[in-house]
């Protein structure tokens with residue numbers, strides 16, 4: 001079951017779905033010589049995804065990529081959420097009961113003390129085999145290197161860099177960390193324990209992805225890519241930042257400013 005409040009499927013989506021259906025056929029033809037990574041089918045595919053307003057029709061990371069089987073995805077990247085704000089227009093922390101919640105942005109008219117913004121990651125439930133919500137161990141789900149372990153981080157964030165471009169996967173709200181900065185990880189490496197650190201709500205796992213410029217990128221795309229060992233990542237891939245529609249704010253608006261920019265956005269990857 002998909003969560004409520006998804007971005008509505010507009011009439012134009014049917015055209016987009018058809019467009020996706022023809023991509024595999026096009027991909028079977030011999031590629032033109034010297035095609036840059038910016039012209040690859042994967043990039044065209046992602047541009048079409050962006051044109052839908054954030055509805056991704058491509059394969060998704062399975063819940064048990066990180067957690068034991070039975071844990072569902074409960075919120076998607078691109079879901080629109082309502083938050084309460086104080087008189088100064090700042091987001092209340094913690095949010096009152098019932099906030100944030102997911103809405104249909106086409107229908108929802110925010111009150112004066114509310115604002116809407118886009119959820120940047122995927123949320124997974126954290127239920128044990130008996131269905132009880134509680135902290136659970138989770139795995140990295142990807143190959144990479146730990147670059148942050150959430151110590152002193154109000155969001156309980158564990159960060160794994162997955163390639164030399166600085167693309168990374170982040171796991172939020174964790175209650176325990178089993179790794180330290182610099183540790184290499186594989187998909188089955190136990191990374192930490194789910195929690196509600198900084199979430200002000202139910203224990204769950206939030207998985208998001210960012211590029212070196214601290215822009216949110218599609219976590220499914222990054223996870224599917226980074227589950228392959230670096231040596232097997234033969235296709236040059238890069239990740240387009242998620243697009244925010246007018247009137248919506250990215251969740252990263254609350255975050256500290258990104259680190260100073262690193263050079264050459266179009267540099268080729270130096271994967272091992």
Ligand SMILES: [Zn+2]
Nearest residue numbers: 121122123206
């Ligand atoms: Zn989340």
